[in-house]
Amino acid sequence: MSDQAAHPVKLGGVHHVAYRCKDAAETVEWYGRVLGMDYTTAFAEDHVPSTGAYDPYMHVFLDAGGGNVLAFFELPNQQDMGRDENTPAWVQHLAFKVADEEALRAAKAHVEAQGIEVLGPTHHGIFKSIYFFDPNGHRVELAADIGTDAQYAELKRVAPLMLEEWSATKKAPRHADWLHELARKEHGNA
Known part of the structure; x- marks a missing residue:
């Protein structure tokens, strides 16, 4: 394994993680209502800055707490969103930390009250999790660490x-x- 202290790249954490969404406004509303995320920033362009390609997009950013940012792209000129059919739906997911088991139980009750089906809590030995899907079909996990x-x-x-x-x-x-x-x-x- 690598020696991070001697490595020439010094990471300061995850700047943001970006996924695709079907509708930026719906996604911002859902993550605010269901998970309490604050909508902080948006970028919209007709041309992709890194490639120059014409591909209009709306890029929205949500505060996931602890300096973590979740972002989404709405791409109206692209084919409809799909998912990798060769990968089971449970594999690719967004996992967020909650304070403890009590917070996990409270979150489950809140999410279910929004009319969203929730799986769990599932015991993973050192943490417990609940799972559900956002309106874009992305699996979301909330996890409470319980390990020593x-x-x-x-x-x-x-x-x-x-x-x-x-x-x-x-x-x-x-x-x-x-x-x-x-x-x-x-x-x-x-």
């Missing part, structure tokens, strides 16, 4: 071992089976 410092340290320790085994076998390594055991114990399935 020792658990996070152990996961970091075994990460290279797991990746090495996965690369060789393409089967789930068993180095972190204790995560599943935590979930089973909580649900009384031990």
